Amino acid sequence: MIKFEYFPRQVIEAGGNRWDWALLPLVLSALVLLAFGAAQMSHPYQIGAPMPIYLDPAYLPYYLLRTTLRMFIALGASIVFTLVYATLAAKNRAAEKVLIPLLDILQSIPVLGFLSITVTGFIALFPGNLLGVECAAIFAIFTSQAWNMAFSLYQSLRTVPGELQEAARIFQLSGWQRFWRLELPFAMPQLLWNIMMSMSGGWFFVVASEAISVSNQNIKLPGIGSYIALALEQRNLPAIGWAIGTMVIGILLYDQLLFRPLLAWADKFRFETEGGETGQSSWLLTWLRRTERLQFIARGGLKVVEKSFSLFRREYDGTSIRARPQPISDKWSRIWDAGIAALVLFAVWRLVTFIHSEVGAGEVARVFLFGFYTLIRVLVLIGLASLVWVPVAIWIGMNPRWADRLQAVAQLLAAFPANLMFPLAVVFIVYFNLNPDIWLSPLMVFGTQWYILFNVIAGASNIPSELRYAAQNLGLKGWLKWRRYLLPAIFPSFVTGAITASGGSWNASIVAEYVTWGNTQLEAHGLGSYIAKMTATGDFPRIALGIGVMCVFVMSLNHFLWRKLYSLAEDRMHF
Amino acid sequence: MGKEIDTMTDTLIELKNVEKRFKSADGMARTVLEGVDFELQDGEIVALLGQSGSGKSTLLRVIAGLIQADGGDVKYRGQPLYGPANGISMVFQSFALFPWLTVQQNVELGLEARGVSQDERAKRAEAAIELIGLSGFEGALPRELSGGMRQRVGIARALVMEPDVLLMDEAFSALDVMTGEQLRDDMLELWDGKSTPMRGLLIVSHNIEEAVLMADRILIFASDPGRVRAELRISLPRPRDVDSVEVRALIDQVYALMTARAPRAGKAAEEAVSLHLGYRLPEADVSRMEGMLELLSEEPFNGRADLPKLVDETDLTDDELLPLADALHLLGLAQLAHGDIVITPLGKRYVENEDVRQEIFGQQLLAHVPLAAHIRHSLEQEPSGELPEGPFLKLLRESLDADEAERVLKVAIEWGRYGEAYEYNYNTGVVHLPEGEEEAEAE
Numbered sequence A: 001m002i003k004f005e006y007f008p009r010q011v012i013e014a015g016g017n018r019w020d021w022a023l024l025p026l027v028l029s030a031l032v033l034l035a036f037g038a039a040q041m042s043h044p045y046q047i048g049a050p051m052p053i054y055l056d057p058a059y060l061p062y063y064l065l066r067t068t069l070r071m072f073i074a075l076g077a078s079i080v081f082t083l084v085y086a087t088l089a090a091k092n093r094a095a096e097k098v099l100i101p102l103l104d105i106l107q108s109i110p111v112l113g114f115l116s117i118t119v120t121g122f123i124a125l126f127p128g129n130l131l132g133v134e135c136a137a138i139f140a141i142f143t144s145q146a147w148n149m150a151f152s153l154y155q156s157l158r159t160v161p162g163e164l165q166e167a168a169r170i171f172q173l174s175g176w177q178r179f180w181r182l183e184l185p186f187a188m189p190q191l192l193w194n195i196m197m198s199m200s201g202g203w204f205f206v207v208a209s210e211a212i213s214v215s216n217q218n219i220k221l222p223g224i225g226s227y228i229a230l231a232l233e234q235r236n237l238p239a240i241g242w243a244i245g246t247m248v249i250g251i252l253l254y255d256q257l258l259f260r261p262l263l264a265w266a267d268k269f270r271f272e273t274e275g276g277e278t279g280q281s282s283w284l285l286t287w288l289r290r291t292e293r294l295q296f297i298a299r300g301g302l303k304v305v306e307k308s309f310s311l312f313r314r315e316y317d318g319t320s321i322r323a324r325p326q327p328i329s330d331k332w333s334r335i336w337d338a339g340i341a342a343l344v345l346f347a348v349w350r351l352v353t354f355i356h357s358e359v360g361a362g363e364v365a366r367v368f369l370f371g372f373y374t375l376i377r378v379l380v381l382i383g384l385a386s387l388v389w390v391p392v393a394i395w396i397g398m399n400p401r402w403a404d405r406l407q408a409v410a411q412l413l414a415a416f417p418a419n420l421m422f423p424l425a426v427v428f429i430v431y432f433n434l435n436p437d438i439w440l441s442p443l444m445v446f447g448t449q450w451y452i453l454f455n456v457i458a459g460a461s462n463i464p465s466e467l468r469y470a471a472q473n474l475g476l477k478g479w480l481k482w483r484r485y486l487l488p489a490i491f492p493s494f495v496t497g498a499i500t501a502s503g504g505s506w507n508a509s510i511v512a513e514y515v516t517w518g519n520t521q522l523e524a525h526g527l528g529s530y531i532a533k534m535t536a537t538g539d540f541p542r543i544a545l546g547i548g549v550m551c552v553f554v555m556s557l558n559h560f561l562w563r564k565l566y567s568l569a570e571d572r573m574h575f
Numbered sequence B: 001m002g003k004e005i006d007t008m009t010d011t012l013i014e015l016k017n018v019e020k021r022f023k024s025a026d027g028m029a030r031t032v033l034e035g036v037d038f039e040l041q042d043g044e045i046v047a048l049l050g051q052s053g054s055g056k057s058t059l060l061r062v063i064a065g066l067i068q069a070d071g072g073d074v075k076y077r078g079q080p081l082y083g084p085a086n087g088i089s090m091v092f093q094s095f096a097l098f099p100w101l102t103v104q105q106n107v108e109l110g111l112e113a114r115g116v117s118q119d120e121r122a123k124r125a126e127a128a129i130e131l132i133g134l135s136g137f138e139g140a141l142p143r144e145l146s147g148g149m150r151q152r153v154g155i156a157r158a159l160v161m162e163p164d165v166l167l168m169d170e171a172f173s174a175l176d177v178m179t180g181e182q183l184r185d186d187m188l189e190l191w192d193g194k195s196t197p198m199r200g201l202l203i204v205s206h207n208i209e210e211a212v213l214m215a216d217r218i219l220i221f222a223s224d225p226g227r228v229r230a231e232l233r234i235s236l237p238r239p240r241d242v243d244s245v246e247v248r249a250l251i252d253q254v255y256a257l258m259t260a261r262a263p264r265a266g267k268a269a270e271e272a273v274s275l276h277l278g279y280r281l282p283e284a285d286v287s288r289m290e291g292m293l294e295l296l297s298e299e300p301f302n303g304r305a306d307l308p309k310l311v312d313e314t315d316l317t318d319d320e321l322l323p324l325a326d327a328l329h330l331l332g333l334a335q336l337a338h339g340d341i342v343i344t345p346l347g348k349r350y351v352e353n354e355d356v357r358q359e360i361f362g363q364q365l366l367a368h369v370p371l372a373a374h375i376r377h378s379l380e381q382e383p384s385g386e387l388p389e390g391p392f393l394k395l396l397r398e399s400l401d402a403d404e405a406e407r408v409l410k411v412a413i414e415w416g417r418y419g420e421a422y423e424y425n426y427n428t429g430v431v432h433l434p435e436g437e438e439e440a441e442a443e
Helices: A018-041 A057-091 A093-108 A111-125 A131-158 A162-170 A175-210 A224-233 A237-269 A283-290 A292-311 A330-359 A361-398 A400-415 A418-432 A442-446 A449-461 A465-474 A478-512 A527-537 A540-572 B056-064 B103-113 B118-131 B147-159 B177-193 B208-214 B245-259 B286-297 B307-314 B318-330 B345-352 B354-368 B370-380 B390-397 B402-418 B438-442
Strands: A211-214 A217-220 A514-517 A520-523 B011-023 B029-041 B044-049 B071-076 B088-091 B165-169 B200-205 B217-222 B227-233 B304-306 B334-337 B340-343 B386-388 B423-425 B430-432
Touching: A018 A057, A057 A093, A057 A131, A057 A175, A057 A224, A057 A237, A093 A131, A093 A330, A093 A478, A093 A540, A111 A131, A111 A175, A111 A478, A111 A527, A111 A540, A131 A175, A131 A211, A162 A175, A162 B056, A162 B088, A175 A211, A175 A224, A175 A237, A175 A292, A175 A400, A175 A418, A175 A478, A175 B103, A211 A224, A217 A224, A224 A237, A224 A418, A224 A514, A237 A283, A237 A400, A237 A418, A292 B103, A330 A361, A330 A540, A361 A400, A361 A442, A361 A449, A361 A478, A361 A527, A361 A540, A400 A449, A418 A442, A418 A478, A418 A514, A418 A520, A442 A478, A449 A478, A465 A478, A478 A514, A478 A527, A478 A540, A514 A527, A527 A540, B011 B056, B011 B200, B029 B044, B029 B056, B029 B200, B029 B227, B044 B056, B044 B208, B056 B088, B056 B165, B056 B200, B088 B147, B103 B118, B103 B147, B118 B147, B147 B177, B177 B208, B200 B208, B208 B245, B217 B245, B227 B245, B245 B307, B245 B318, B286 B307, B286 B318, B286 B340, B286 B345, B286 B402, B304 B307, B307 B318, B307 B340, B318 B334, B318 B340, B340 B345, B345 B354, B354 B370, B354 B402, B370 B386, B370 B390, B370 B402, B370 B430, B386 B390, B390 B402, B402 B423
Parallel strands: B044 B200, B044 B217, B088 B165, B165 B200
Antiparallel strands: A211 A217, A514 A520, B011 B029, B011 B071, B217 B227, B304 B340, B334 B340, B386 B430, B423 B430
16 A cells, blocks of 8 residues: 655656665665564474573574564564454455454453463474474464454444545445555554554563573573573673663664554545644655655555456446345344353353362452552552653643653653563662562553553644643632643543553553562562462462452453543543 | 345335334433334435434434334335445444545444455455545554544444445534535535436435435424424536525425424414423523624514524534524523514613613513423522422423433523522532522511
């Protein structure tokens, strides 16, 4: 779908223009690097064999390459998954009935939980090769990205404006043509935004997924995550510093080389046909658009898609008998419903027998209690973080000079894996001999509070200036100003931020409630530490139980709290 | 493909006894079209007029093949129509351009879908773009264009398909008046110049003048359920002059037809009409009604005005002014007769005494609008003097679709607030008696 027609720059030079020559070495070296990294992934390996990781900073670029490769393979898989899954769910009612609730559940399963459950399976898939472990790590990153991308695409496909759909039907676009010409372009900005957020979130899980400890085995895949894990084990603070530096560079490179160009490109898919607000700009995109040779390749790709249009087209119009609508029979949909119901009943029965034979009802009750502890932590800390960040964010958002810059910083902070700060917390807690049940809790929101910050900054900077003048003019002051003006104005963006932060905090609880620094181990009572401990000992029934219970908690919280707040914000509080 | 279709008959589109029902959210079926017979003949321009919700847009979509009729026959050149056909194209109210495609790509869209080769596509698109006066804008994105230019793209996109029948769904109503008129004239020029293979043109419109200037035949729709209420043939040659006597007379006649009460309301035009609970209250805001009443009582009208003149005087469009006139008639503040609006003695009193306005409005509202009276009556029976809006919405949804039900309740609430019959809390969605009245009621 890449089109570069809008920068017609006819440079008549047989050997391409100067941009071509500048780009050539860049492209070639990128290809060589990728090939090298990929070759390293498939490597003979036996479980238990030592895998050397070096803390020498000279290895960091290589580790960054390996980690980046993993993230992009996961991203590729997520995109393919999203296209298939969301399209199926949006177009097929029978599939939708199963796929959408399933996605809702998958979304609330902690990412690290997936890792605990699947890693042995992946290892068994490629015996004697590192590829299995690689796959497990990639799968973990995939699970942190895929679900919200699929949701985003599904939502977009469902909300394609009615008149455009009618136009597509009047001009008799086939399903295939409609997807490429209407639906995917319409979904593109939202999808890209979600991909970007997912990639940011991915960093957090990279650290946790590269250094896998399963069934008392420690496996460290070469990568930034393992480097950090080793530095934590060896209490090497300078190495952690180097790792932080490398990650910042990595995040900046992603931003400049990938996301900014993509966002700038996707600007043309914005649906508002009004001109108005100018979109993103990217030096790289401008550069690429001026590069003849790349344009040539892009046009070639585009041609293929357009060729496919004449292949997959409607061959009859509305006067043919083939266009006659088939009476929809209720029978099959009833059979389908019955099938689903039977499957659910069977699963419930299996679940009950499983709990009864493997773990016992007492254990279930205990795990629910743990879940309750973690729930209290999440809610209290989101509340505290809001108390701190909402006023700060409003202040920043109302100062346009700061808003843009600080919003970018907050996004960077959100991408930054908070696990790096955990050692500090351990030292602090041990030194002052504090209660880990209370003092480990802040770690859960450490990485996720930034979502509240940057969403509210965005919300505050979008308050219409007329409203601002009116509030000034009326002389609103003190509590009244907050209650009647500022808080309602930022409420929708606050809710969006808090939902993301809450989801992230549940995920983080698995690492935040169970922290190690060298030989020191701190543990808080909660569902996260329960899952972490059971993963370390390889007790699969209990891992499954822990994950299941967390899933129940997250879904209930989403259903009973966040969705209500969200619809309140949608209904009553927007400009 | 389209070639095998019988092109010998003179009837392009033929509808017989068409029915359409929609299922509302609560599973209730509502009839939107009932027993509609319609024909579009070769060489004919037909305009569909009617108040919003009268089903004229639904009818257009049935003809476009976008919606399946629930009963009756829909035929295009003698063949049954199950979906969008090659010979029928459409221009949309809000243009429906694909914002990520350039003007040329938008125009080529339908050809591309049909598998026309790229060179052929470019050639035909070029011709259509030229025809509609967009040369030079081929590479522009829709967002770079003004509204009028965008609709030109919409028209070029439809014409490039060389349609037999062109459907226009209020195609000029999203444009400013001047641009709309310009585009309409261009369209007529195309039609009369016979430079396109277009054989029939069907327009849905809000604008009476537009319909009179364009159409060979005007069909006026009545609502609940939608059906053809009146038909008017116009045999004046085009181009027609708005200021000519014949055209003025026709416009007057259409206004009279549009504002005439449905036959079932009887001849009780003297007293305000008796309505049912689910009556579609016209979209009329109170301050505009007041403004219109004041205008009516002053020079040069002195209490009686010709509706088209009033349209000129107020700069309102037909679909803004007609609901106001309708509302004033409903409330007994003015009367509609033969395309004229006449202020009533009560209306005069209303204009003259600013202090009693809200009181009169409230009285008339409770006397003539059953929905308002029902809301007030139900509230009075509550000790707390309040009720959620839900049950009222539900009642309306039995005869209206969800959006329309909400709109009607909103109008009833606005009028009720002004007439101090009841109040409404937006945040809680509760209707209640005005402050200070509930204690009195509870005694």
